[in-house]
Amino acid sequence: MKNKKSSDIFADVREKHPLVHHITNYVTVNDCANITIATGAAPVMADAPEEVCEMVAVAGALVLNIGTLNKGQVESMILAGGMANDLKIPIVLDPVGAGATRFRTSTALRLLDELRITILKGNPGEIGVLAGAEASVRGVDSGGMAGDPVKIARKFAALSGITVVVSGATDIVTDGKRVLLIGNGHPLMGCISGTGCMAASVTGAFAAVTNDPVMASAAALATFGIAGEKAAAYTHAPYSFKTALFDELAALTPEDLASCAKIVMK
Amino acid sequence: MKNKKSSDIFADVREKHPLVHHITNYVTVNDCANITIATGAAPVMADAPEEVCEMVAVAGALVLNIGTLNKGQVESMILAGGMANDLKIPIVLDPVGAGATRFRTSTALRLLDELRITILKGNPGEIGVLAGAEASVRGVDSGGMAGDPVKIARKFAALSGITVVVSGATDIVTDGKRVLLIGNGHPLMGCISGTGCMAASVTGAFAAVTNDPVMASAAALATFGIAGEKAAAYTHAPYSFKTALFDELAALTPEDLASCAKIVMK
């Protein structure tokens, strides 16, 4: 059932070709643009305060990523996010490095406070820090979260009304009621820069075509993970793998998703 | 004749190795740097107001791309462009996303008004919007142009004194008098991020070594398109194709251009 629903969402992305507006970091931005295209959606990156409201107004989703945040960019996130909220356009927040510096932590908390975020996607350290659990982040890498990540994510989702995604070998997706575990993916995805950011872009594309952020997140992570599995089937050299990851996602079909997705309800 | 002239310009790029100063977006900037090198020229990216005039003064061409514009960057474009005009250094303008937001449209129009742009290269939506035709742009993708693109481009070129390039399956290049149609290229070039920006970089390299912006544009687009055709001959996976596109351009010779260019006068 879940796989069927996932593949329907994926088919919708391919058919509707939604515009995904990114306000994101300058490290992985090209990867985010290309992975959005490979998913079947159309990326646009725009962060000037003069235009973000107009740009997001025609988008299907807004992806906010604080990987190389600065004061001006955060104001643009607030502006674009406010417009997205007014127009009921879903927002995916990737709180890159929250927990590593006070500026990142406070910015992520501010975005969670001032905007209605639809999906919050982070590594265990980032989500743990934002959920008030014992957790740590070094640079942009998770230092782990103490306690049961499912419980922590579920409670945080229930309290905040946000769909929370914790990335990992098994990804967790929860809105506080439902908890889905996604078993797709490959360890090589952790050996290159940008896969976390790319996962948020894919999630934005999926969130643009459905009102169910839990299924959108689960389907997006399964889709991206399956592309990784297929790529790892023929190359284990990390940068050849990166090229293959894009190629496999571009070639993936909703039928592949239906047959390969490992999404289970906990 | 055209192919001969094209291949001479290409040979000149390879021999003279012109410096191409870019003020461009942070999404595809690495692709622009690498495609400039593959063409045979030398890229430099610099956008600080303190240095753009000095940098452009030693360049062979200036490429302005508003893909992720902001107020400060636009001021640097005006500064660098003014110096380029004073020194008769050609300017290529890629009005990425003009028509999608008022900030992009007004910035493109301001650059066209305050600077003497040599070559304006855009997709049908962007050029249509700037030419005052019925046209639309969604994000950075063309929504199409109503009417005959050749007529619209030609009239716009004649009125403005700018060489206008409309990208597409068949590219249009016109200065209002001459109209050249370029038939090279491959649909896969539209399946990855950045090919539009890269085409502007290649055009900058060609414009740096000749006083004929129409032939420079046509030769550049044919060159880039042939590289795409050669790459598509052995891979249809989009990201493998991207690597192959760079490799084929780096390996392309003026003789290849002379024998493969599809440039016709309309």
Place this chain on the structure above:
Amino acid sequence: MKNKKSSDIFADVREKHPLVHHITNYVTVNDCANITIATGAAPVMADAPEEVCEMVAVAGALVLNIGTLNKGQVESMILAGGMANDLKIPIVLDPVGAGATRFRTSTALRLLDELRITILKGNPGEIGVLAGAEASVRGVDSGGMAGDPVKIARKFAALSGITVVVSGATDIVTDGKRVLLIGNGHPLMGCISGTGCMAASVTGAFAAVTNDPVMASAAALATFGIAGEKAAAYTHAPYSFKTALFDELAALTPEDLASCAKIVMK
């Protein structure tokens, strides 16, 4: 002896996985992130004045690269560098384009003056200009240095107390007393954008795990160069080579370094 010491440093990078904080340009930043990972270290890019001190405080090294400098970023470099100095965290400075514009030259000189830089790595033109020799830079490419580069680098290192690295077919590393020449590498490394910046990132990773900046620099350049040699063994197409360069660095072992490093004392 040198090869043994080099391979020990490389083994330490792989084991300790140091965080390398970059304040760098937006052209090659993704390459820098990925090459840092391939080396065995963890990259983080952060340039907001609100967070750079906190970020660098947990890093093993700071890499400053002025490839697309702007006023705000330079202030962040001064802030982060001051904190790095207080905490005795090594700083690698890559003065990209120093000599090409007064803004780049004066910024590089200011960073050398206000901070205790550990390792200064540049091409012959950049180092020549900063050392007060007759030298030139066009865009970001060396226009060469008049005189004996070893003598000039050695004198500059002795006067400044900085380890000076001059990149080239044979790289020079000197602290004014010792002079090491590194013969690894391949001409293809000069045919793609970003290898200079990447070399600085690898150097940062090595400098993070030893108190000997001369050996750190030599070992880093040998490591990076050997990866290039191994990649060039099976592809000469520049962008396929780029992928292979990353893959080979990721696969390289300290044993490979011990057996293939060409480091000689002059």
